Amino acid sequence: MNTATAKALSSLYAHYDVTIRDPLWKDIHLSEPLKRIYLSPAVQKLGRIKQLGPTFHLYPGAVHTRLDHSLGVYHISYTILTNLLRQALSTGEETLLTEEGMRTFLCAALLHDIGHFPFAHSLKELPLRSHEAIAASLIEEDSQLHDAILDSGCSPALVAAIIDEGRLCEDPELLFYRSLLSGALDPDKLDYLNRDAFFCGVPYGMQDVSYITSKLMIYQGKPALPLHAEGSVEHLLFSKYLMYKNVYWHKSVRSATAMIKKALLCALTEGVLTAEDLYVLDDEQFFTLPDKLNYRPMELFSQVRNNIFLSCRHEQDFDGTRALDRRCTSLSERMGLEESLCQRLRSDFGYKGLESHQVVIDIPEPILFESDIPLIQNDGTAIPFDRANTVFSQDVGKVFTKNLRKTRIFTPPYVSKEAVERALEFC
Incomplete structure (x- = not known):
């Protein structure tokens, strides 16, 4: 022993x-x-x-x-x-x-x-x-x-x-x-x-x-x-x-997280909030930020806290070759496109009260369905997982990713889907 x-x-x-x-x-x-x-x-x-x-x-x-x-x-x-x-x-x-x-x-x-x-x-x-x-x-x-x-x-x-x-x-x-x-x-x-x-x-x-x-x-x-x-x-x-x-x-969860992300991105970009302000917070402190900051986009926090989410008005499988998705991979360009969409919806479709923080484009981060864990054979040698008798080839993993990863546009429920789709054509 x-x-x-x-x-x-x-x-x-x-x-x-x-x-x-x-x-x-x-x-x-x-x-x-x-x-x-x-x-x-x-x-x-x-x-x-x-x-x-x-x-x-x-x-x-x-x-x-x-x-x-x-x-x-x-x-x-x-x-x-x-x-x-x-x-x-x-x-x-x-x-x-x-x-x-x-x-x-x-x-x-x-x-x-x-x-x-x-x-x-x-x-x-x-x-x-x-x-x-x-x-x-x-x-x-x-x-x-x-x-x-x-x-x-x-x-x-x-x-x-x-x-x-x-x-x-x-x-x-x-x-x-x-x-x-x-x-x-x-x-x-x-x-x-x-x-x-x-x-x-x-x-x-x-x-x-x-x-x-x-x-x-x-x-x-x-x-x-x-x-x-x-x-x-x-x-x-x-x-x-x-x-x-x-x-x-899930679509509702993505709406909530996209709303929080948009409010924080606006606050960080305009210097209303610093990154260090966030690191020390728990949930209760996090959701009282709207009470402490006199900042309009933080209304999205209050809405999430009260189970009021923006509605999905556009949804497509993410495709990095499509102009919309290619532009939105950059946060700054995404914010610019959200602003353009908002302006178009206000000027051409009569949504005069719509604000730019209420138009949110959501693209989930890349996700992989692969594994690199070694599998040990009876003779003591190893093979990679993707070379074993498994359905999870790289192609299958990509299909899973494509099925999950959606580009979505969220707006208040009073904005129609048709208006968003038409406004996109001019942005």
Whole structure:
């Protein structure tokens, strides 16, 4: 028996005796030092940020939070580590997992989303820092969190390096943890797909997490799966497609997120708001911005808060060769086109009271339905997922993307679809 591996596995059971009850995964076990990190203000703030933003207006149960999700990611990460160590013990092989490295990874899993602010995922186009970079800065600059991490026996700098891939890292163990936390079958996806489906009351996102976590292995320093487990990757990609189609990119959700994005883009462009103003907010503070800023476009915030969304008046599959879509890939050109549309609707179609912030063009970000996870054959060699016997060739992935990605124009409901379509011809 490899005594180092046995000792590492034993350490995962010996000190993780603080239990938190989760509706999805049931008992989640923390150590006392991790509990102190969990109770720090920077982490508890996540309990005041909804995981799915305005989606609860469509699916009323979707009021779960970033804190719930963070605990779930930690729990799945813990399960993966124990399974990897059991595998190493059963085969007698050496493992690159160390006690210190695992503590660091579990801390990173718990903290991976602390850089989130409301609607962060929906605002990636805007000139804002990534939530990973914000998380890394918080870990090093928030004294209470920094000290709690040190007290847990971890290096804040190494925790930050796992979360923020923009940071230089050459340690093989940390690079493995980084690829595990953000990869094809990472604990982040395994939690949010299951959790979001659970709270929305839909079946699409459910994954066989116990099977996946029991089959994950390490191959050349990266996560891998045996070839016979390829179906779990297909299942995840199908689930991702269905969740985007029915939940994340539902037309009503896109309207709400596009409205928020338009108001913030206007405010940032005109200097009414700075990026740093957003990073510290929770949901309640975020939606009180209209009360604090005397700025007309912020009425869109109030409308979203009150479940009043703009109506879709134009919809087409995104096509980068089409003039409209090509122009709208640039935020500045998109705003210019929105202004032109508004002017045309006012002057030619009688919508005198229409304001430019009420005309919103929405194009979701590119999305991929591919996986680069290695699949290990019986002889120990690996093949890429897209070379296995799977339906997810690159062409099929593109079909999924095309089916999901729509260019839409939203306006107040009193503006007719015909007027928008005709106005587009002159813009």
